[in-house]
Amino acid sequence: xxxxxxxxxxxxxxxxxxxxxxxxxxxxxxxxxxxxxxxxxxxxxxxxxxxxxxxxxxxxxxxxxxxxxxxxxxxxxxxxxxxxxxxxxxxxxxxxxxxxxxxxxxxxxxxxxxxxxxxxxxxxxxxxxxxxxxxxxxxxxxxxxxxxxxxxxxxxxxxxxxxxxxxxxxxxxxxxxxxxxxxxxxxxxxxxxxxxxxxxxxxxxxxxxxxxxxxxxxx
Amino acid sequence: xxxxxxxxxxxxxxxxxxxxxxxxxxxxxxxxxxxxxxxxxxxxxxxxxxxxxxxxxxxxxxxxxxxxxxxxxxxxxxxxxxxxxxxxxxxxxxxxxxxxxxxxxxxxxxxxxxxxxxxxxxxxxxxxxxxxxxxxxxxxxxxxxxxxxxxxxxxxxxxxxxxxxxxxxxxxxxxxxxxxxxxxxxxxxxxxxxxxxxxxxxxxxxxxxxxxxxxxxxx
DNA sequence: ATTACTAAGCAGCGAGTAA
DNA sequence: TTTACTCGCTGCTTAGTAA
Numbered sequence: 173x174x175x176x177x178x179x180x181x182x183x184x185x186x187x188x189x190x191x192x193x194x195x196x197x198x199x200x201x202x203x204x205x206x207x208x209x210x211x212x213x214x215x216x217x218x219x220x221x222x223x224x225x226x227x228x229x230x231x232x233x234x235x236x237x238x239x240x241x242x243x244x245x246x247x248x249x250x251x252x253x254x255x256x257x258x259x260x261x262x263x264x265x266x267x268x269x270x271x272x273x274x275x276x277x278x279x280x281x282x283x284x285x286x287x288x289x290x291x292x293x294x295x296x297x298x299x300x301x302x303x304x305x306x307x308x309x310x311x312x313x314x315x316x317x318x319x320x321x322x323x324x325x326x327x328x329x330x331x332x333x334x335x336x337x338x339x340x341x342x343x344x345x346x347x348x349x350x351x352x353x354x355x356x357x358x359x360x361x362x363x364x365x366x367x368x369x370x371x372x373x374x375x376x377x378x379x380x381x382x383x384x385x386x387x388x389x390x391x
Numbered sequence: 392x393x394x395x396x397x398x399x400x401x402x403x404x405x406x407x408x409x410x411x412x413x414x415x416x417x418x419x420x421x422x423x424x425x426x427x428x429x430x431x432x433x434x435x436x437x438x439x440x441x442x443x444x445x446x447x448x449x450x451x452x453x454x455x456x457x458x459x460x461x462x463x464x465x466x467x468x469x470x471x472x473x474x475x476x477x478x479x480x481x482x483x484x485x486x487x488x489x490x491x492x493x494x495x496x497x498x499x500x501x502x503x504x505x506x507x508x509x510x511x512x513x514x515x516x517x518x519x520x521x522x523x524x525x526x527x528x529x530x531x532x533x534x535x536x537x538x539x540x541x542x543x544x545x546x547x548x549x550x551x552x553x554x555x556x557x558x559x560x561x562x563x564x565x566x567x568x569x570x571x572x573x574x575x576x577x578x579x580x581x582x583x584x585x586x587x588x589x590x591x592x593x594x595x596x597x598x599x600x601x602x603x604x605x606x607x608x609x610x
Numbered sequence: 611a612t613t614a615c616t617a618a619g620c621a622g623c624g625a626g627t628a629a
Numbered sequence: 630t631t632t633a634c635t636c637g638c639t640g641c642t643t644a645g646t647a648a
């Protein structure tokens with residue numbers, strides 16, 4: 173939706189058009205938005221055509237109410253601002269499911285990690301990680317997480333090799349509980365590794381390429 | 392602020408630029424906003440010039456953070472959505488102070504009204520009403536109030552004449568407590584009459600033509 | 611790889627006006 | 630009064646490209 177239409181829809185909502193039919197003329201709306209009557213009229217036509225508002229005409233003025241679709245649009249916009257100002261304890265990622273190289277299984281099965289996952293995250297991980305690829309731009313959010321702190325998984329060694337430390341956060345994938353694991357000794361990649369008690373591909377009925385919502389909880 | 396710049400500022404905020412310097416390229420932002428690299432670049436130049444963001448350049452990408460002024464702009468936008476979705480128990484009016492015809496004094500001094508104001512609103516009104524002229528478009532909000540209910544002031548008669556009923560709401564003018572009085576037998580005018588224990592013109596140090604904020608409380 | 615300039619094209623704006 | 634059309638013009642957008 174074009175930002176200038178959103179602005180007008182917001183204005184209508186502030187005048188009460190979400191609960192009522194409001195009586196307004198295009199001139200009044202134009203004044204409010206500091207634009208011309210013609211532009212206000214055109215905006216209304218567009219909003220109507222796209223199904224965001226409903227209009228009725230009288231002899232004077234018109235009666236406008238916001239449709240369910242319009243309310244949805246407003247709610248989405250509102251949710252963005254809530255993310256910015258309120259839900260600082262949650263960070264959302266949208267990404268697509270990808271296959272790893274199978275190393276996830278190797279790592280999650282190491283008793284040295286598994287023990288800590290159980291103890292610190294209360295997760296007995298299903299063997300293997302669930303990998304979500306995010307857009308490069310969202311790596312900024314990943315970087316943010318480090319500042320917020322998280323749950324520390326300590327490094328350890330077996331007689332064969334050593335395993336590095338990792339930073340973990342409780343998280344959900346499409347609502348299903350799990351945790352994300354960020355290896356400390358590696359640059360941020362654009363893949364988030366998720367562990368969960370469940371085999372997420374089955375639980376969520378999801379395959380490679382599907383879009384998922386990952387919500388990370390910051391304490 | 393132009394709506395399309397607001398959209399970009401919001402996008403930056405969602406990526407964490409309010410607390411951090413985020414690393415983004417104009418191409419990434421363009422993808423996010425579904426526009427061209429050139430447009431994203433231009434938006435950033437504008438936001439910078441207007442003082443909403445700060446930029447640093449590296450060899451690759453740029454580091455962007457939102458300034459206090461940018462945060463202010465986002466907060467204002469957020470407050471609009473809060474008004475729409477949350478503060479349904481408050482209705483705000485912005486208007487200018489005007490003089491009445493002096494009838495306010497006549498009415499507020501009628502014992503039949505004064506008694507009810509004291510009892511139902513706990514206000515012993517200063518003689519005279521404080522009149523606030525609102526924009527015609529805001530009459531819609533006034534109409535909304537009727538649906539929400541309010542405090543009913545009953546009609547009464549003296550031996551000389553009869554006085555009509557009115558609908559009242561607790562309210563504040565620039566933060567000072569009072570109530571608004573909407574006569575039932577009259578169409579909505581674009582003037583809100585406010586009663587208060589205080590002589591508002593003095594208390595608020597306000598004169599005709601000044602802009603005031605009226606917040607009406609709906610129970 | 612970046613950012614951002616120039617130039618051309620086109621979308622949005624608003625004056626004028628009809629209905 | 631209204632709303633909304635046409636149309637000329639402005640200003641936003643983007644391809645091309647420099648740095």
